[in-house]
Amino acid sequence: MFTIDLNAKVYHVEQDMNLLDFIRNEARITSLKNGCSEGACGACTLLVNGKAMRACSLTVGKVAGKKLLTVEGLTPREQDIYAGAFAEAGAVQCGYCIPGMVMSAKALLDQNPDPSPQEIKHAIRGNICRCTGYVKIEKGILLAASALRGEPVPKAIIEGGIGTSLNRVDARAKTLGLAKYVDDMQVDDMLHAAVLRSKYPRALVRTIDVSQAWQSPGVVAVMTADAIPGQRYWGHIFRDWPTLVAVGEITRYVGDALVLVAAQTEQQARQALDLIVVEYEELEPITSPTVALAEGTPSIHPQGNVLSTTKFSRGEVAGALANSAYVITNHYSTPPTEHAFMETESALAVPGADGAITVYVSSQSVYDDLHGITAILGLPADKVRVISQFIGGGFGGKEDLSVQHHAALLAQKTGQPVKLTLSRQESILVHPKRHAMELEVTTGCDATGKVTGMVAKIIADTGAYASLGSAVLERACTHIAGPYQVPNVDIEGLCVYTNNPPAGAFRGFGVPQAAFACESNLDQLAQLVGITPWEIRYLNALEPGMVNATGQIADEGTAIKETLLAVREVYDSYPYTGIASVMKNTGIGVGLPDISRVNLKVLHGKIVVLTSAQCIGQGLATILTQIINEATGLSGELIEVANPDTWQTPDAGTTTASRQTFFTGEAARQAALKLQQDLQQRSLPELEGCEYYGEYSGKTDPLNSDKLNPANHVTYSYATHVVVLNEQGKVEKLVAAHDIGRAINPKAIEGQIEGAIAMGLGYALREDFPLQQGVPLAKYRTLGLFRAPEMPEIEISLIEKNPSPLAYGAKGIGEIAAIPIAPAVASAYFRYDGKVRLKLPLADTAYAK
Secondary structure, eight states: OEEEEETTEEEEESSOOBHHHIIIIISOOOSSOOSOSSSOSOTTEEEETTEEEEGGGOBHHHHTTSEEEOGGGSOHHHHHHHHHHHHHHTOOSSOTTHHHHHHHHHHHHHHOSSOOHHHHHHHTTTOOOSSSOSHHHHHHHHHHHHHHTTOOOOOOOOOOOTTOOOOOTTHHHHHTTOSOBGGGOOOTTOEEEEEEEOSSSSEEEEEEEOHHHHHSTTEEEEEOGGGOOSOSEEOSSSOOEESSOOTTOBOOSTTOEEEEEEESSHHHHHHHHTTOEEEEEEOOOOOSHHHHHSTTOOOSBTTBSEEEEEEEEESOHHHHHHTOSEEEEEEEEEOOBOOOOSSOOEEEEEEOGGGOEEEEEOSSOHHHHHHHHHHHHTOOGGGEEEEEOBOOOOTTTTSSOSSHHHHHHHHHHHSSOEEEEOOHHHHHHHSOBBOEEEEEEEEEEOTTSOEEEEEEEEEEEEETSOTTHHHHHHHHHHHTTOSBOOSOEEEEEEEEEOSSOOBOOOTTTTHHHHHHHHHHHHHHHHHHHTSOHHHHHHHHBOOTTOBOTTSOBOOTTOOHHHHHHHHHHHHHHSSSEEEEEEEEEESSOTTOOOEEEEEEEEETTEEEEEOOOOOSSSOHHHHHHHHHHHHHOOOGGGEEEOOOBTTTSOOOOOSOTTOHHHHHHHHHHHHHHHHHHHHTTSOTGGGTTOEEEEEEEOOOOOTTOSSSSOOOSSEEEEEEEEEEEOTTSOEEEEEEEEEOSSOSOHHHHHHHHHHHHHHHHHHHHTOOOOEETTEEOOOGGGSOOOOGGGOOEEEEEEEOOOOOOGGGGOOOOTTGGGSSHHHHHHHHHHHHHOOOOOBSSOSSSTTOO
16 A cells, blocks of 8 residues: 655555556546656656656655645646746647646746746756747746746736737646646546557568457457458548558558557556467568669559659750759758657547447547548448547647547447557657658759759658658659749659658658758859858849749748848858758648638627637637637637537648648638628627638649649748857757748747747757668657757747738748758858768767767
């Protein structure tokens, strides 16, 4: 028997067990999150006798007789102060890491009420945030320290339309652990699921014997491929991904699912997996595109090993390069990388009446999930309801089915609720990564530095399944010429299947890889010409009315030159600076349907915003509140944004392609303007029950349209970043200038940029995803993620130039902020030591392992 004091309540525990499991599952205190299970991320930080510790690394026995504290146990005054300070600072995005951050902050402030910025960085060094870049978390801790000392703090902004740094509407709930993520949910009679996955990346499954698993204690259901009632294969673009691999089939990567188990507890479900006997015939895995494309290589999929090809050309590139004063050709390599979102994948499926099923998810589109789940379960859409809970980060990594369909299948089979949550190691194993790419790029210019033409060939490793690989490749191809006027181009890309983990959407969607190659070639051309990297970019940068590499005419909101002017002084002021300029599309584009929808409903005297647009940390609910406030003048306290729900909210498309602020923002504006018209005649209470619908559809042209100047995307964002190295070769400062159209919420935009900088620095300098014969070797602690003490000073400049009325002029920010960093860092090291680095993460730096 063990006795522990948790938040001033005494618990008696019969048997020793993991402390985090006890707190979450037995005490039902869910502010602590299981982000890694290895003491690396800090999401489960609590105080043990006043010291910050990781609950996942402790047992009940180790803390017996000690006082434990989580955010739930803070005094009301402390809760108000931390919630207010973190909201005011803009410290909260997805929110998954924040309760742990608060507890690390309390451990510091209890001992040191007036800490320095460096002491704060040190105090949270054990806490990872994948969203914020730490800047605003550190500011929030400083504000909390001031308030706890009794000093006045800035008054929170709780009202405001466009251009106001309104505090996040969900900041308090997330800070205090009140926001519920899927794995926080528990319902009566709930079963827990586990998945048996392939032992080998490529093997013939000869037999599967589940008989012993059925006899294992607590087991309620065991499912193999032959029990799937509907379509077994699913996919966004191509249906090539099996829900379960069947006997007689060949596995394609080590994340392939073979058997599902549901049991009374998670431990019982996992123990049953060990009793399943699979007979394999191991086959040699195909682990590189070069091998996959070689003659005689076995086909991974029936159609072969090439998923897709992208080709386009403009002008006459051979002649242009032949007549160029300078021509540079390089071969660049970029690695696969892990999203490392703080919340692992989780779904809870709950059976209802008449065979209906409700699935609670933490993904990037409830409607994408709906389409996949209904097909697999063999049910009509009116029998499946998908509801989103809070989401602990995504970055593109939660666009595919991972756990949603498996939980739903088991709930359908058992007639009981089933929850399936991946461990961190399973998450690393299973979900699609950023594409590894090989890029051969030739760029030419005249004697003054004017770019004359580009030839590029890109080979992308899409891994075992298509996911969104063909679209990622296309975006890499369309952006590889950068935000410049390049009159002659010949671009070709191949997306290739291998037995590596699948690759799909990841913040930037192929453009970070392309930008690294494009920008590095420009730096070398500038050196040959005898001008600075800043000058060659300014000379070639697009202006309104100019034509980009795909033929689209730059619109009046194009402000890439303004971003360059914003960073020129800092670029010229230090000896070791690097620069990169980039562009990124907003919206899916390329002629595909792209529609967002919003329905505003007057209910109980408030405006309820109904839309399936997912907030994965970017603050969409706050943005929609501000847009509706701007259009109607209604107080933000009268506006509530509902959770995405396929039975209640209209389809707003996936949270991808930096599209939601623009697309859903415009749909909300249209609906709000209709509401405003009625408000001129009647009061809000008189409109009870009325609904106002808004829709925005982005009309674009396919990539190889017959038009002379196709509009492949509704708009583009532009950015220039400058990286400053110190004498030791460490990143000392980063200046980011962004053409964001119009800033709906400047504080939220800054948070997106700062978080992207932390992610981009990791991609440039440390983050890798090593594979051994197709098997991932990484653990969360070895991914190379940047932590607070390693972050440089960040300076942000927002350029607002867009005259478009759509979404009040806003453009995408979520992806573009991550794109310039790696090439800018490479540019800085080129200036630092003269070495051309052609591979990420960059070698021979102060950060190299």
